[in-house]
Amino acid sequence: xxxxxxxxxxxxxxxxxxxxxxxxxxxxxxxxxxxxxxxxxxxxxxxxxxxxxxxxxxxxxxxxxxxxxxxxxxxxxxxxxxxxxxxxxxxxxxxxxxxxxxxxxxxxxxxxxxxxxxxxxxxxxxxx
Amino acid sequence: xxxxxxxxxxxxxxxxxxxxxxxxxxxxxxxxxxxxxxxxxxxxxxxxxxxxxxxxxxxxxxxxxxxxxxxxxxxxxxxxxxxxxxxxxxxxxxxxxxxxxxxxxxxxxxxxxxxxxxxxxxxxxxxxxxxxxxxxxxxxxxxxxxxxxxxxxxxxxxxxxxxxxxxxxxxxxxxxxxxxxxxxxxxxxxxxxxxxxxxxxxxxxxxxxxxxxxxxxxxxxxxxxxxxxxxxxxxxxxxxxxxxxxxxxxxxxxxxxxxxxxxxxxxxxxxxxxxxxxxxxxxxxxxxxxxxxxxxxxxxxxxxxxxxxxxxxxxxxxxxxxxxxxxxxxxxxxxxxxxxxxxxxxxxxxxxxxxxxxxxxxxxxxxxxxxxxxxxxxxxxxxxxxxxxxxxx
Amino acid sequence: xxxxxxxxxxxxxxxxxxxxxxxxxxxxxxxxxxxxxxxxxxxxxxxxxxxxxxxxxxxxxxxxxxxxxxxxxxxxxxxxxxxxxxxxxxxxxxxxxxxxxxxxxxxxxxxxxxxxxxxxxxxxxxxxxxxxxxxxxxxxxxxxxxxxxxxxxxxxxxxxxxxxxxxxxxxx
Numbered sequence: 001x002x003x004x005x006x007x008x009x010x011x012x013x014x015x016x017x018x019x020x021x022x023x024x025x026x027x028x029x030x031x032x033x034x035x036x037x038x039x040x041x042x043x044x045x046x047x048x049x050x051x052x053x054x055x056x057x058x059x060x061x062x063x064x065x066x067x068x069x070x071x072x073x074x075x076x077x078x079x080x081x082x083x084x085x086x087x088x089x090x091x092x093x094x095x096x097x098x099x100x101x102x103x104x105x106x107x108x109x110x111x112x113x114x115x116x117x118x119x120x121x122x123x124x125x126x127x128x
Numbered sequence: 129x130x131x132x133x134x135x136x137x138x139x140x141x142x143x144x145x146x147x148x149x150x151x152x153x154x155x156x157x158x159x160x161x162x163x164x165x166x167x168x169x170x171x172x173x174x175x176x177x178x179x180x181x182x183x184x185x186x187x188x189x190x191x192x193x194x195x196x197x198x199x200x201x202x203x204x205x206x207x208x209x210x211x212x213x214x215x216x217x218x219x220x221x222x223x224x225x226x227x228x229x230x231x232x233x234x235x236x237x238x239x240x241x242x243x244x245x246x247x248x249x250x251x252x253x254x255x256x257x258x259x260x261x262x263x264x265x266x267x268x269x270x271x272x273x274x275x276x277x278x279x280x281x282x283x284x285x286x287x288x289x290x291x292x293x294x295x296x297x298x299x300x301x302x303x304x305x306x307x308x309x310x311x312x313x314x315x316x317x318x319x320x321x322x323x324x325x326x327x328x329x330x331x332x333x334x335x336x337x338x339x340x341x342x343x344x345x346x347x348x349x350x351x352x353x354x355x356x357x358x359x360x361x362x363x364x365x366x367x368x369x370x371x372x373x374x375x376x377x378x379x380x381x382x383x384x385x386x387x388x389x390x391x392x393x394x395x396x397x398x399x400x401x402x403x404x405x406x407x408x409x410x411x412x413x414x415x416x417x418x419x420x421x422x423x424x425x426x427x428x429x430x431x432x433x434x435x436x437x438x439x440x441x442x443x444x445x446x447x448x449x450x451x452x453x454x455x456x457x458x459x460x461x462x463x464x465x466x467x468x469x470x471x472x473x474x475x476x477x478x479x480x481x482x483x484x485x486x487x488x489x490x491x492x493x494x495x496x497x498x499x500x501x502x503x504x505x506x507x508x509x510x511x512x513x514x515x516x517x518x519x520x521x
Numbered sequence: 522x523x524x525x526x527x528x529x530x531x532x533x534x535x536x537x538x539x540x541x542x543x544x545x546x547x548x549x550x551x552x553x554x555x556x557x558x559x560x561x562x563x564x565x566x567x568x569x570x571x572x573x574x575x576x577x578x579x580x581x582x583x584x585x586x587x588x589x590x591x592x593x594x595x596x597x598x599x600x601x602x603x604x605x606x607x608x609x610x611x612x613x614x615x616x617x618x619x620x621x622x623x624x625x626x627x628x629x630x631x632x633x634x635x636x637x638x639x640x641x642x643x644x645x646x647x648x649x650x651x652x653x654x655x656x657x658x659x660x661x662x663x664x665x666x667x668x669x670x671x672x673x674x675x676x677x678x679x680x681x682x683x684x685x686x687x688x689x690x691x692x693x
Contacts, residue, residue, distance in 0.1 A: 005340040010277070019284040028291070033317060035298040053443055056210035088213040088304035093313065094440045102298070193656035201666055362576050362601075365630035376601065383604045384552055454553070454597055454608060456579070467582045467595065480582035482597075486637075491629040520656055 030104045035089045037105040038080050042120055044099035047075035051091035051100055059084035060091060065121050077120035083113060158182045164505055166194050174489065174516035176509075180502060188497035190490045195520040203479040207443040208234040211476070212305030218481060219518040220301065221264050224257035224293075225459035226518070227307035232386060233455040233468040233479075234309035237448050245432040246311030247388050252425045253296070253307060254387075254459075256324070259331065259418045260289040261460035262411050265513040266338060269408070272506035275345045278338065285334045288327045296320060311435030321426050328419055335415060342408075350404035354496040354508035357402060364495055365487035368462025370512055373410045374402035380458035394421050404511035411513065446474045461485055461513050483518030490519075531605060537573065542566050557610045564621045566609055567596060571626055574600040575607055578627040581634040583642045585668045590615045592644060596623070613644070622648035641666040 021028065030036075052060040062076035078091075078100070091100050110116065158181055165175035173194035179186045199218060203211045208230075215230035216223035228250055235242055242250075263286045270278025290300045295317055297303035306313050356366065361374040371378060379396040381389040397413035399406035448470040457464045462484025469478040489512075496508050531554050535546035538556060542565070545557040558566050575598035584593040596609040613620050623631035625648070635646040640654045643664035654660060662675050681688040 009337050009340055013277075019287075031295045031298075031317070033296070033298040033314065034294065035304065050442055054210065054440070056206060056213045086213065086302075086304070087299065089298060090209065090213065090305075090440065094442070193654075193658060196656035198665070201672070363628050363630065365578060365627075365633075367577075378601055383601075384606070452555075453549075454579075454595075454606060456599075456606065463579065465579055465597070467580065467597065469584055478582070478584045480580060482580035487630060487633065490633050495629070 030106065032104070034104045034106075035087045035092075035102045037082070037103050037108060038085075038091070038118060039101045039103045040078065040080070040118070040120060041099040041101075042073060042077060044097045045077055045120075046097050046099075047077060048096060049076070049078075050094045050096065051078050054090045054094050056088060056090065057084045057086055059086075063120065069121055073121070079120060080118040082108060082116040082118060159186070162502070164509070166191065172514070172516040174514075174519075176493065176497065176505075178497065178502070178505070183502045185497050185500050185502060185505065188494045190494055192489065192516060192520055195516045197521065199521045200479050200481055204475055204477065207446045207474050208309045208448065208476075209305065209440055209446070210443070211479075212308040216302045216304060217517070218483070218521065219459075219461075219515055221515050221517075222257045222261040222460050223302055224253045224297075224307060225261075225457065225464065227303060227305060228254050228387075229455055229457045229459070229464050229466050231307045231309050232457065233453055233466040234448065236453040236455060237451050237468060237470050238309065239449070240310050240436055242311050243433040243436055244430050246434045246436075248425050248429040249312045249316060249434065250307050251387050251389065251392070252324075252422060252429070253293075253303075253312075255418045255421045255425070256289055256292060258460045259415055259422075260286055260293075261513075262415045262418070263289070263331070263334075265411060265460070265510070269510040269513075270345070272510040273345060273349050275341070278341060278345065281334065281337065285331060288330050292320075292324055292327055295323060308435075310437060311433070313435065315434045324422065324426060328422065331415075331419065335412070339412070342412075346408055347405060349507050350408055350511060352401075352403050352405075353504045354404045354500065354511060355402050356492065356496060360495060361402070361492075364491040366462070366492050367484050367487070368458065368460075369407060369410045369414060370462065370488060370492065372396065372398045373406040375400045380456050380463055384456050386455075386457060388425075392421055392424050404507050407511045407513075443474055447472065448474070448476060459484065461515065461518075462488065464518070481518070481521050483521065485514045485516065485519040488512050489514045489516065530603060534573070534603070534605060534607065538566065538569065541569060552605050553608070554605055555608045555610065560611050560613050560620060563594075563596075563609065563611045564623065564626070567598070567623055567626050570598055570607055570609070574602045575605075576601060578623070578630045578634070579606070581623070581631070581638060583638050583644055583666075585615070585642065585666070587615065587668050592618050592642065594620065594644070618642070618644045619647055620644065622646040624649055640664070643667070 049062050052062050059081045060078045063079045064070065064076055065073050089102050092102050108116065160180055162178040162180050163175055164178055166173055175191040177189045177191055199214060202214055206214065212227060212230055215226045218226040263282050267279045267282030267286070270282065293303060294300045297306040356370065356374050358374045358376060361371050361376065375398060377396055377398045382396055394417045397410050397417065399410050450470055450472040452469040454467045455465060464484060465482040467480040468476050471477045493509065493512060497505060500508060531548045534554055535548065535556070538544055539546060542558055542562050547555050549555055577599040579597040579599050582595045586593060591612045592615055594611050594613065598607045598609065600607070622635060632649060632651065635649050636652050637655055638644050639646060639652040640657060641664055646652065663670050665672065677691055681691045683689065683692050
């Protein structure tokens with residue numbers, strides 16, 4: 001009896017839709033609360049350094065900006081090392097000004113590890 | 129009787145110093161060493177050194193340490209909210225349960241009254257995590273028995289629960305300290321109840337399917353194998369489903385209730401035989417009980433705050449009051465405990481993590497493997513539902 | 522209403538133990554009893570507790586207090602019948618960390634816990650014949666979980682090369 005049942009389940013499986021999806025062509029929806037790559041809004045940052053303090057992996061370091069920006073942005077700002085980041089979103093939760101946000105971006109694989117260090121101000125073309 | 133006598137008696141065939149001299153094999157010798165793991169698919173980062181005579185296992189010696197990350201030491205340098213993130217990694221397969229153990233230890237030290245809604249969310253997530261862990265167990269057990277369909281089915285259905293985790297905590301496997309001291313880190317999103325109910329219906333369909341496979345694939349590979357008698361189980365420190373399969377009706381959720389478990393209605397399934405099949409049956413029935421609990425929680429969940437205090441404090445402002453606690457929880461594999469000692473600093477002075485697999489993987493496994501057939505090793509190994517992560521820590 | 526008989530059970534347990542041994546006992550909350558005793562009484566107390574129904578040794582833990590020059594050992598015992606967690610605490614000298622093994626009482630369960638603590642804290646459990654390392658392979662440093670073990674320095678000395686350009690930052 002159980003043999004018949006099992007066969008039935010297996011036959012059913014032959015005609016049902018697969019559970020997987022064809023990834024590059026379609027993808028499952030990522031919810032809004034997802035903890036992906038950071039987005040940093042420098043204009044709202046108060047340079048409090050709480051994010052660097054709470055980071056369990058010490059992936060955030062408060063740094064000064066390159067000289068051409070120091071006129072406008074005089075304080076220190078978080079530089080995030082995504083190689084050390086564990087995507088816990090504690091920095092997002094503790095941010096007073098809500099300037100650090102986790103986005104839905106999960107495509108972080110890269111052949112160039114240095115590109116995973118997120119400077120507070122994106123580097124301008126031609127700069128060292 | 130001195131301790132030395134007991135040891136040599138029960139762990140015979142092993143040189144206690146570990147400096148075993150392997151004798152050169154003669155032509156008619158049928159004794160040889162056999163390594164089960166550590167690079168075996170499904171065994172995890174854990175090995176068992178078997179001594180075989182032909183097909184029969186003479187003795188087994190567990191070989192842990194491939195996943196040692198020194199969590200207890202790491203936690204001495206971090207504040208509770210940072211430790212909550214670390215506590216995910218204590219076991220890959222049930223991070224939310226370990227979150228809960230850690231959060232409870234801190235709550236008991238600080239004496240914070242956790243909001244009612246947070247307590248319900250905690251239990252909801254812990255039970256979903258238990259369900260998910262049991263589904264993984266089913267998958268890995270099928271893989272061990274050579275039943276690949278079960279493995280693929282289980283991991284497919286597990287992903288439905290991971291979708292829920294992703295929706296609520298923001299991560300599929302690691303919730304990043306979702307259950308933290310004082311409550312939970314964020315409120316439930318809209319429409320969570322319908323999503324969870326949909327997934328539960330799918331899981332129920334899955335469980336009906338696997339029941340029809342039981343007699344074909346599971347029963348004949350697991351019945352009468354790896355019998356763990358009740359007195360042996362207690363002596364060796366077995367807990368959770370392993371102990372319940374040997375006939376002891378005990379469950380930390382009932383005996384030492386935490387969170388809101390004393391208000392919920394659920395059974396503690398037990399079996400008498402104590403063999404691998406009994407352990408499988410207990411887990412199958414536990415999955416049903418978990419679904420029952422989740423439904424009750426969804427019906428009763430109150431409105432209100434989810435964390436107290438609602439904001440996360442800076443590490444330099446955090447302080448754990450002086451004291452020491454020992455917290456016990458029932459996770460999918462057994463009894464999980466944390467002993468936490470604080471001297472009033474921002475980080476705990478000492479954290480001792482007691483995972484269920486520490487005893488399941490070393491004394492219980494060594495005891496069960498002694499004298500069994502080589503072909504039964506995977507059935508016994510995976511019937512214990514072991515994961516090296518919380519043993520090595 | 523159900524809490525009152527439970528509390529009584531815990532107080533009775535402390536009375537029972539204190540009638541036989543010299544202890545300091547407190548009831549922390551429901552189902553949690555903490556008992557402090559001397560090093561010499563520990564094994565006898567554990568044996569007595571097992572006779573009272575504390576069959577399950579949940580864990581053994583060591584806390585290192587380098588300033589007081591002691592190790593604090595805690596034995597967490599659970600009774601399946603009385604549903605109480607009894608924690609037995611004792612102190613041993615840090616310079617000479619020796620204590621009798623609990624193997625005669627809790628057998629393999631105690632053996633494996635003691636083996637772990639011997640490796641991580643260097644406590645000598647007398648009567649335990651199998652104290653081979655569990656987790657650490659080829660370890661030559663001091664027991665790593667002691668408070669005075671400087672792991673940063675150890676890792677630097679052992680694994681990082683000062684002359685290597687890539688590993689230089691670890692030395693600064």
